């Protein structure tokens with residue numbers, strides 16, 4: 001039994017071995033790791049803030065503060081991009097970045113509560129709460145990764161035409177060698193996102209899907225709604241169903257039509273019972289094995305409703321009994337260690353949210369995945 005098993009540190013000892021040595025604590029090691037991080041981009045940012053936002057009034061002693069808020073501080077100020085990263089108005093230049101965040105404000109694939117079209121805005125707004133440094137991982141995303149925010153895809157009131165827009169946008173980013181992070185939007189966008197990714201991958205792609213819902217029936221109410229993305233995604237020749245892992249599925253909202261398709265196509269389905277029985281580490285290991293089998297890249301689809309609805313009220317199909325937030329975060333960190341080609345976070349519907357907790361968890365998932373990839377040398381360097 002591991003006493004600690006922490007992200008980038010590959011540190012694993014039994015309690016007996018660890019004893020009470022202060023230096024063996026992850027908390028102490030994490031503090032040490034901070035000393036290895038650069039401050040260069042932070043300093044550049046401060047310089048830029050002063051140039052663009054004027055030096056502060058004379059009475060202010062801290063001369064890194066500007067008159068107009070530019071950059072990270074204060075966390076309650078500013079016109080928000082994701083994590084206050086630069087807004088890249090010219091999408092032709094996306095190849096200059098390691099990661100491009102894009103919103104997909106689309107919710108006409110919804111079959112119960114609508115409102116996920118406001119998901120990207122809500123995620124961006126609360127993302128301003130976070131700095132770019134994570135203590136446990138010892139990663140500073142500003143220093144180690146070039147991230148931009150592309151703004152939103154222009155979606156319209158037509159599912160199929162919006163799918164074409166979404167695929168084109170995702171494919172554009174992938175084609176420039178940049179990792180797309182997609183903020184939904186309802187889960188119907190899973191199909192056009194994978195379609196945009198798949199055309200840029202030579203070989204198969206696997207999909208790791210966290211959800212309470214199986215989302216693999218062909219149609220719902222005669223359309224390709226948010227209950228259908230994986231039916232259509234796994235029809236793409238290089239996105240086979242045998243590389244699709246679906247984790248957290250269960251409860252009273254799983255349509256039988258989807259179950260039949262999952263069974264016929266041989267997707268790998270794990271319930272929360274499986275997660276409890278096997279443990280997060282084993283589940284991650286199995287998910288990686290299935291998703292990567294014969295595949296060249298793996299896509300992560302995080303449906304926020306995979307989390308127990310007590311933690312994520314701001315979603316369209318709330319369901320009790322899902323993951324605890326730290327279980328899901330841990331699972332996503334473990335699968336991100338091997339690298340991901342793209343990631344979507346879907347089904348955040350801020351009108352039903354309380355204190356931004358749902359949107360905050362969406363932000364957290366993206367940042368944890370990116371930091372894990374940085375820490376494992378899977379991304380960065382532009």
Ligand SMILES: [Mn+2]
Pocket residue numbers: 187211212213303305306317347
């Ligand atoms: Mn769902």
